[in-house]
Amino acid sequence: xxxxxxxxxxxxxxxGEGTFAKVKFAQNTETGESxxxxxxxxxxxIKRKMVDQIKREISIMKLVRHPCVVRLYEVxxxxxxxxxxxxxxxxxxxxDKIVRNGRLSEAEARTYFQQLIDGVDYCHSKGVYHRDLxxxxxxxxxxxxxxxxxxxxxxxxxxxxxxLKTTCGTPNYVAPEVLSHKGYNGxxxxxxxxxxxxYVLMAGYLPFDELDLPTLYSKIDKAEFACPSxxxxxxxxxxxxxxxxxxxxxxxxAEIRKDEWFVKDYTPVQLIDYEHxxxxxxxxxxxxxxxxxxxxEETGDTGPLTLNAFDLIILSQGLNLATLFDRxxxxxxxxxxxxxxxxxxxxxxxxxxxxxxxxxxxxxxxxKMRVEGLSANKTSHFSVxxxxxxxxxxxxMVDIQNAAGDAEEYLKFYKTFCSKLDDIIWKPPDxxxxxxxxxxxxxxxx
Amino acid sequence: MLxxxxxxxxxxxxxxxxxxxxxxxxxxxxxTVNEIEALHDLFKKLSTSIIDDGLIHKEEFLLxxxxxxxxxxxxxxxVFYMFDRKRNGVIEFGEFVRxxxxxxxxxxxxxxxxxxxxxxxxxxxxxxxxxxxxxxxxALLSETDLELSEESIEAIVEQTMLEVDTNKDGxxxxxxxxxxxxxxxxxxxNMTLPYLKEVTLAFPSFVLDSxxxx
Numbered sequence: 001x002x003x004x005x006x007x008x009x010x011x012x013x014x015x016g017e018g019t020f021a022k023v024k025f026a027q028n029t030e031t032g033e034s035x036x037x038x039x040x041x042x043x044x045x046i047k048r049k050m051v052d053q054i055k056r057e058i059s060i061m062k063l064v065r066h067p068c069v070v071r072l073y074e075v076x077x078x079x080x081x082x083x084x085x086x087x088x089x090x091x092x093x094x095x096d097k098i099v100r101n102g103r104l105s106e107a108e109a110r111t112y113f114q115q116l117i118d119g120v121d122y123c124h125s126k127g128v129y130h131r132d133l134x135x136x137x138x139x140x141x142x143x144x145x146x147x148x149x150x151x152x153x154x155x156x157x158x159x160x161x162x163x164l165k166t167t168c169g170t171p172n173y174v175a176p177e178v179l180s181h182k183g184y185n186g187x188x189x190x191x192x193x194x195x196x197x198x199y200v201l202m203a204g205y206l207p208f209d210e211l212d213l214p215t216l217y218s219k220i221d222k223a224e225f226a227c228p229s230x231x232x233x234x235x236x237x238x239x240x241x242x243x244x245x246x247x248x249x250x251x252x253x254a255e256i257r258k259d260e261w262f263v264k265d266y267t268p269v270q271l272i273d274y275e276h277x278x279x280x281x282x283x284x285x286x287x288x289x290x291x292x293x294x295x296x297e298e299t300g301d302t303g304p305l306t307l308n309a310f311d312l313i314i315l316s317q318g319l320n321l322a323t324l325f326d327r328x329x330x331x332x333x334x335x336x337x338x339x340x341x342x343x344x345x346x347x348x349x350x351x352x353x354x355x356x357x358x359x360x361x362x363x364x365x366x367x368k369m370r371v372e373g374l375s376a377n378k379t380s381h382f383s384v385x386x387x388x389x390x391x392x393x394x395x396x397m398v399d400i401q402n403a404a405g406d407a408e409e410y411l412k413f414y415k416t417f418c419s420k421l422d423d424i425i426w427k428p429p430d431x432x433x434x435x436x437x438x439x440x441x442x443x444x445x446x
Numbered sequence: 447m448l449x450x451x452x453x454x455x456x457x458x459x460x461x462x463x464x465x466x467x468x469x470x471x472x473x474x475x476x477x478t479v480n481e482i483e484a485l486h487d488l489f490k491k492l493s494t495s496i497i498d499d500g501l502i503h504k505e506e507f508l509l510x511x512x513x514x515x516x517x518x519x520x521x522x523x524x525v526f527y528m529f530d531r532k533r534n535g536v537i538e539f540g541e542f543v544r545x546x547x548x549x550x551x552x553x554x555x556x557x558x559x560x561x562x563x564x565x566x567x568x569x570x571x572x573x574x575x576x577x578x579x580x581x582x583x584x585a586l587l588s589e590t591d592l593e594l595s596e597e598s599i600e601a602i603v604e605q606t607m608l609e610v611d612t613n614k615d616g617x618x619x620x621x622x623x624x625x626x627x628x629x630x631x632x633x634x635x636n637m638t639l640p641y642l643k644e645v646t647l648a649f650p651s652f653v654l655d656s657x658x659x660x
Contacts, residue, residue: 012629027629034631090631091640143551144640309579309606310626310633313566316586318521321549323511324488325641337590392601395594 005029006083007076009037013305017366025088035073038084045082058084060128061151067269068119070139070149075281089147091140094201098135099385099403103204106232110264112138113198115146117262118269120190121253123151129186133193134173135200136365171213172196172206176221176245188247191256195242202235203228205381205404207243211361211373221245234261304344304367306390307397336400336414339426344388344396347424351386351398354420358413375409382409395426462493462500464538471540475547477642482543489542502529502537520585524565549639555627558637563623573617579603 004011012025015036026037045051061072071087094112098104104112116138120130130137130151139147175192177184199207207225210216219225223245227236238261241251256262317323340347344367351369355362360373360382367388375382382405391397402410418425468482477485492510493502505515507526512519529537529545537545547553548561564570568578580603587594594602610618610626618626627634 025629032628034628088631090635092632092635142638143643308609309583309602310566310610311630312586312602313521313582314633314636316519316521316589318511318519318523318525318589319636320511321525321546321636322639322641324492325639337592339592339594392594392598393605395598397592 006037006078009035009076009083009085011037015305026085034088036086036088038086040082040084042077042080042082057128060126064123064126064128064151066119066122068115068146068148069123069151070147086149087147089139089149090142091144093136094138094140094146095135097140098201098204099401102404104201106202106235107265109198109201109235110261112146112201113194114262114266115269116148116194116197117253117256119146119148119151120194121257123148124187124190124253130190130193131178131186132173133190133197135197138197171216171220172208174220175247176223177247179217179220185247187253188250191242191250191253192247195239198235198242199225199227199239202231205383207239209372209381211359232261234259234264238262304388304390304396311389312391335402338398338400338418339391340396340398340424341394341426342396342424344390347388347396347398350421350424351417354417357420358416370403375405380405382413384410384413462539464501464536464540466540466543471543475543476550476552477543477547481642485543485546486539489539493537493539500539502542504535507537519589520582521565524568528561528565546639546642549637550642551638551640552643555631555634556624558634559624559627560620562634562637563620573619574623575617576603576607579606579618 006026008029009026010029012027014022015025016023021038021040024037024039026035027033028035045054058072058075062074065071070089073085073087076083076085103109116133120133123130128151130148132150133148137148137150139149141147171179173193173196175184175189178189196207208216208220210219223243225243227239231239238251238256238259241259242256244250251259313319342350348364348367348369352362352364355369355371360371363370363372369386370383371386372381372383374380383403384405385401385403387399389397389399400414405413468479468486471477471482472479475482489502490500492506493500495506495509496515497503497506504523504526507529508517508519508522509515511517511522526537527533529541531541531544532538548557563574566574566578566582568581569575580599583599583602587599607616607618610622612622612625613619
């Protein structure tokens with residue numbers, strides 16, 4: 001196997017993929033340090049005349065050191081690609097935590113919200129705006145602290161940013177003034193997104209969620225949403241002040257910091273001083289489109305993540321000691337897996353078609369699909385997350401988790417879903433196919 | 447705080463075998479005395495759920511992990527074995543705290559990595575061998591109700607050996623394991639329990655009510 005290298009970085013597996021950018025795991029061969037490498041096509045940036053803005057923001061991000069913001073170490077370039085070297089964060093997405101454990105407790109949601117505001121405020125003070133804050137951009141480090149990713153990278157051509165022009169991506173987190181194509185203030189728009197995130201952390205579902213875009217836009221525009229009754233009064237009033245459709249009267253970060261609900265148990269994070277930082281790499285990467293000595297090209301390998309034996313083994317409940325500390329607040333969480341020997345794109349598109357035929361909305365990102373909609377009785381939200389992995393040369397594993405909605409609903413969904421996917425779900429040859437698809441609760445905790 | 451400690455030492459005589467002074471444990475682990483006290487609460491619940499003797503028996507451990515004391519699970523057996531440092535078939539309080547400390551967010555990665563390596567080295571030979579990997583993959587698949595043929599499991603193991611066994615001696619040694627961890631830190635993700643950092647705050651409302659398996 002050929003080891004692919006970019007500069008001093010040895011490339012590993014792909015950990016994320018969008019329409020225009022790809023993220024790979026990489027290792028600094030000089031220090032052994034693990035990093036994430038975001039790879040972007042140079043031509044798309046130049047074509048979109050975004051060079052100046054991106055250069056400015058990436059330069060600032062190199063200077064930014066904040067415990068709640070993913071660090072940008074350096075930028076490399078080849079003739080056709082730009083490589084952005086970022087801190088590697090191991091704890092996964094905050095969103096996945098909500099998927100696994102359901103909505104967070106008030107205290108936990110507040111802690112993450114405080115860290116979010118701290119990081120966002122700090123970047124704003126340096127003149128960088130995020131413009132695409134959403135749970136997928138909120139990561140957790142190994143100690144469970146929040147890390148905001150993609151700060152200052154929003155001008156890069158990613159599906160999330162192009163929502164203004166096209167309808168792909170999810171506008172659920174975007175401020176009304178952004179949707180209405182008026183000029184907008186990045187700081188004020190970020191505050192709105194923080195409000196939506198706070199809502200999601202505490203409720204486990206979105207404040208604005210509609211099956212059709214025109215209705216969604218109109219609800220966002222009027223800030224038409226309802227807080228569940230279990231939200232504390234203080235949280236409700238803060239969320240109302242943040243989700244103010246008028247950017248002029250919307251609460252500012254400085255005011256959020258004085259809010260009674262916000263300040264509870266607040267400990268400001270310790271800032272890290274930054275040493276002298278060299279920005280030559282950033283300028284070099286963007287300034288000279290013609291004469292770049294090549295960091296080596298790597299060929300595009302697409303496909304779902306491959307799980308090796310060890311990746312599989314850690315899925316065991318026997319190795320999940322977090323269960324000992326489970327606070328038991330959740331109702332049953334369901335997780336199911338099935339095996340398929342069809343190609344990944346066939347599996348993914350079949351699942352997409354089937355979900356849509358059942359009246360659900362789908363979002364696909366890499367090999368992960370979110371299925372969302374209203375529950376059968378139209379009173380609550382229902383959603384599941386499906387992720388496709390490669391396990392053996394000719395086998396895929398699809399992991400399905402219930403993200404919102406009750407267990408009964410999930411079981412019903414899963415049964416219908418599977419019956420329509422009969423030709424992609426692999427059954428063992430001995431005919432004992434029922435067990436293969438048996439759903440079982442991840443834990444029987446109440 | 448002083449009063450707390452005093453009240454605590456008065457009670458000492460009542461403690462079951464294997465109990466250790468929180469101050470001693472605190473000096474050897476990343477936990478504070480208060481956190482060890484909180485862990486003791488958890489330990490008490492776990493160790494009295496079936497047999498009220500202040501020791502965690504295998505059945506009690508399985509009950510806590512699966513809500514089923516007769517669950518068959520290779521990995522839970524291995525974790526229990528690793529926690530039972532004295533190899534006397536039960537987990538004592540000191541063993542519980544010292545073993546959990548490896549899962550603390552502040553514990554260096556190499557300690558976590560080495561714990562996991564030993565856990566996977568089912569026969570204690572100092573190597574993870576293909577037959578052990580095969581057994582573990584098989585155990586995981588049957589735990590999750592997935593059925594793959596013998597050949598497919600072998601293909602997974604073969605692929606993994608190809609990736610990990612860089613010196614091609616047919617088994618995975620600890621250096622090769624460390625290389626794999628460096629390339630793919632997420633395989634250690636179960637080795638960190640963020641709860642342990644806030645164990646006094648977010649104390650488990652872990653209630654083993656009356657759902658003892660019958």
